Amino acid sequence: MWKIAIIDDDRQVLQGMKRAIPWDELEAVWVGEALNGRDGLQMIRDMQPDIVISDIYMPVLNGLDMIEELRKEEFPGKIIILSGYSDFEYARQALRLNVSDYMSKPVSLPTLTTVLGKVVEELAQEEEKRIKQDEMEQKLSLYEPFIEKEWVQSAVAGTLEASFRSEELLPPAYRFWLDSRHLVIGLDLVRDVRASSLTLSDWNLFRFAVSNIVCEITREVYPSFEYTELHGTRSALVLHPAPDQELQPDALQELGKKLIENIGSFLKLVIRVGIGNLKDSWEDIPDSTEEAFRAIDLKEKRMDPAYDLYMYGGEALKLERDSSGSAAGIRPVKFYLELAGAIKASQETQAQEIVSEYIALLERQGSISPDYLQSLAGELWGIFAYCLYEVGMMLDDIFANDQIAKEMTGLTKPSQLAEWLNDKISVICSSRQWKGNSKHRQAVDFMLQYVHEHYAEDITLGDLADKVYISRNHLSIIFKNVTGETFNTYLTRVRVEKARELLLDRKMLVYEVAEKVGYKNVPYFSTLFKKFTGMNPTELVK
Incomplete structure (x- = not known):
C-alpha cells in the first residue's frame, strides 16, 4: 500500500481531502497530517510517506521551505502542492524543487484522482525498476566468483578484450599480479580408451578431481597460483613467483612429475605437461600459455624420459598485438x-x-x-566433439x-x-538436437560449479532453482537431461570424491572427513561412501 500524508493549516481541507481521496482505488493509506511546515517536516521524517500533499502558505514554516529542507535530506517520496495561489513564481519555485504536480484550490475530485493516479503509477514504475535493479545486483554478486574465473581464463588464454587489460580493471583478488612474475604450466589430458569412455557426469567429476589434485599439490610449493580450464582436454596452472623468488627447473620438473603421478594414481588418467617461460608482465601470460602447449605439441626438451613432461626450449614468444590490443600472431x-x-x-x-x-x-x-x-x-x-559432449550430445550421432x-x-x-x-x-x-540446449547448459554449468565450490554446505535443488530463476521441477529435469543423473546423486558423488581424496591424504579421521564434506551423520556417510566406492572409509585409510 502507498502511504499518503497531508499538510495544510486549514482543518476543513485536511478532513475534506481525507474523505475525497479514493484510497482503495489507489491502493493507498493515510499515514499522517500536520497544520504547519515544521510539524509536517517531523511527521514526514517519522512516517516516510510515499506521497506528500502540501499547502504553500502555512504558519511557522511554509510549504516551499519545508520541501526545500526535505530535498536537502534526500527525501525520496513524491510531493504534490495544493495551494490557493496560482502565482507563476510559486509554480516556478515548485518546479525547481522537483514536485510532481501543482494543484490550485479548490480542486475537483476528478482532478485529484487523476493527479494521484499519475503519481502512484510513477511510484509503481520506480518500484519495479528498483526491484529489477536489486535482482540484478543480487545476481551479479552471486555470479561474481564465476565472472572472476572467466576473467582469469581469458587472461591466461589471451582472449581478454583490450579494454579490460588496464591495471584499474584488474579484479581486486588479482591486483597482486602487478607485483609478480608469471609462468604457465599446461596440462593436456590424453584421450586414451579410458578417457574416451567417460560419461558426461563422470567427465565433470574428473575435471573437479583434477582441479583438486593440481591445487593441493601446487599449494605445497607455490602459494600464489591459479588453475583454470581452457578448451576440451586442456587446462593451465599459472604460478606467480615474487620478483626475488627463483623458479628452478628442477623444482618445476618435480612439480610436473607429481601432477602426472597423482592424476595417474588417483584417477587413472594420463596427462602431458608443458612448461612455458617466465614473464615479467601479467599481460604476457598468454605467451607463456602458448609456449607451454607448444612444448607439449612439439615434444620439446623432454625433462625426464619416463614422463610426458616438456619445457619450452624455443625463442621466448612475444607475439605482436594489433590496433585493438589483441594478439596478431x-x-x-x-x-x-x-x-x-x-x-x-x-x-x-x-x-x-x-x-x-x-x-x-x-x-x-x-x-x-x-x-x-x-x-x-x-x-x-x-x-567440436567436446563441445557437444558437454551438452549431452554425441558428434557421432550427427556425422x-x-x-x-x-x-x-x-x-x-x-x-x-x-x-x-x-x-x-x-x-x-542447425541440428535439432542442439537447439535449446545452450541456455539449459548455462544453468547446469552454474550448478556444477556451485556444487564444486559449496559441496560442504547444505545445498538443495530448491536453493539452486532460486539462484538460476528456474522452477525446481523443471531444473531437476534439465539437470538430469544434461548430466545423465539426478542432482542429489551428483552432489553425493562430488562429496564422496572429495572425501576419498582427504582420506587418502591420511591427515584426518573418518568423522572429521565426513564433516568436512557436509555429513554430520558418520554412519550415513559411511553407507554412501561404500555405495559409491565399494569400500568402507576405514578400509581406505588402512
Whole structure:
C-alpha cells in the first residue's frame, strides 16, 4: 500500500481531502497530517510517506521551505502542492524543487484522482525498476566468483578484450599480479580408451578431481597460483613467483612429475605437461600459455624420459598485438578457446568468423603442409566433439566417423579446411538436437560449479532453482537431461570424491572427513561412501 500524508493549516481541507481521496482505488493509506511546515517536516521524517500533499502558505514554516529542507535530506517520496495561489513564481519555485504536480484550490475530485493516479503509477514504475535493479545486483554478486574465473581464463588464454587489460580493471583478488612474475604450466589430458569412455557426469567429476589434485599439490610449493580450464582436454596452472623468488627447473620438473603421478594414481588418467617461460608482465601470460602447449605439441626438451613432461626450449614468444590490443600472431590456445565458446553458445556466424580469421592468419605465415592442415582438422574435430559432449550430445550421432576421416585426408589447402569447418559448424548449430540446449547448459554449468565450490554446505535443488530463476521441477529435469543423473546423486558423488581424496591424504579421521564434506551423520556417510566406492572409509585409510 502507498502511504499518503497531508499538510495544510486549514482543518476543513485536511478532513475534506481525507474523505475525497479514493484510497482503495489507489491502493493507498493515510499515514499522517500536520497544520504547519515544521510539524509536517517531523511527521514526514517519522512516517516516510510515499506521497506528500502540501499547502504553500502555512504558519511557522511554509510549504516551499519545508520541501526545500526535505530535498536537502534526500527525501525520496513524491510531493504534490495544493495551494490557493496560482502565482507563476510559486509554480516556478515548485518546479525547481522537483514536485510532481501543482494543484490550485479548490480542486475537483476528478482532478485529484487523476493527479494521484499519475503519481502512484510513477511510484509503481520506480518500484519495479528498483526491484529489477536489486535482482540484478543480487545476481551479479552471486555470479561474481564465476565472472572472476572467466576473467582469469581469458587472461591466461589471451582472449581478454583490450579494454579490460588496464591495471584499474584488474579484479581486486588479482591486483597482486602487478607485483609478480608469471609462468604457465599446461596440462593436456590424453584421450586414451579410458578417457574416451567417460560419461558426461563422470567427465565433470574428473575435471573437479583434477582441479583438486593440481591445487593441493601446487599449494605445497607455490602459494600464489591459479588453475583454470581452457578448451576440451586442456587446462593451465599459472604460478606467480615474487620478483626475488627463483623458479628452478628442477623444482618445476618435480612439480610436473607429481601432477602426472597423482592424476595417474588417483584417477587413472594420463596427462602431458608443458612448461612455458617466465614473464615479467601479467599481460604476457598468454605467451607463456602458448609456449607451454607448444612444448607439449612439439615434444620439446623432454625433462625426464619416463614422463610426458616438456619445457619450452624455443625463442621466448612475444607475439605482436594489433590496433585493438589483441594478439596478431597465430595463437592456437586463444583460437581453440574462442571457437569452443562460440560453438557451445550455438553462435554459428561467430564461430565461422573465428575459423576464417585464423585460417587467414595461417595463410599469411607462408607454406602450410597438408599434414599440418589434416592434423589441425583432427584437433578441431576433437573440440567440436567436446563441445557437444558437454551438452549431452554425441558428434557421432550427427556425422559418420568413417566419412569424416575420408574428408580430412582430402584437405590440402587452408581454404579447403576453412570451407570444411564452416560447413560442419553450420550442420551442428542447425541440428535439432542442439537447439535449446545452450541456455539449459548455462544453468547446469552454474550448478556444477556451485556444487564444486559449496559441496560442504547444505545445498538443495530448491536453493539452486532460486539462484538460476528456474522452477525446481523443471531444473531437476534439465539437470538430469544434461548430466545423465539426478542432482542429489551428483552432489553425493562430488562429496564422496572429495572425501576419498582427504582420506587418502591420511591427515584426518573418518568423522572429521565426513564433516568436512557436509555429513554430520558418520554412519550415513559411511553407507554412501561404500555405495559409491565399494569400500568402507576405514578400509581406505588402512
